[in-house]
Amino acid sequence: MNHTRIKISEEKRYQLVTLLNQVLADMADLISQAKYAHWNIRGRDFYNYHKLFEEVYQPIEAAEDDLAERITTLGGAAMGTVRASAHHSRLKEIGHNEFDSEFLLTELIERFATFANGTRDAIGKAESLGDAVTADMLTELSTLADKSLWLLEANSR
Numbered sequence: 001m002n003h004t005r006i007k008i009s010e011e012k013r014y015q016l017v018t019l020l021n022q023v024l025a026d027m028a029d030l031i032s033q034a035k036y037a038h039w040n041i042r043g044r045d046f047y048n049y050h051k052l053f054e055e056v057y058q059p060i061e062a063a064e065d066d067l068a069e070r071i072t073t074l075g076g077a078a079m080g081t082v083r084a085s086a087h088h089s090r091l092k093e094i095g096h097n098e099f100d101s102e103f104l105l106t107e108l109i110e111r112f113a114t115f116a117n118g119t120r121d122a123i124g125k126a127e128s129l130g131d132a133v134t135a136d137m138l139t140e141l142s143t144l145a146d147k148s149l150w151l152l153e154a155n156s157r
Helices: 012-040 046-074 081-087 101-127 132-154
Strands: none
Touching: 012 046, 012 081, 012 101, 012 132, 046 101, 046 132, 101 132
């Protein structure tokens, strides 16, 4: 842990950094899986789902830098490489041999739900560690994840 004058003990900052790195790993994996679906989708609903998949990952991707910078602000290292994210992500791997629009939509719904719920759980943990700033940041991220999940679910049959 790097030194900082933020009034949170090093032990709690370490726990927060660990928590945020888990969210970062899930986030990076979620973005990459949504991009995979966006790039590879096939079928009658191609255009609508191609646009939808892009619409749901872009707000999450835009928040990624802020999350990583919060980790470093707390004195930690943001472990956001592809390999680190793949190793630590709690998301299931998306199927790589199926490009049907309905299949990919269902897969993304599951991934976004896992991410949204994991982020929501992290809010309570940040609050219990006395870090309202991190909790607020996670609340904003949770709002984005919930909206993306809603957009996906609203398109399912």
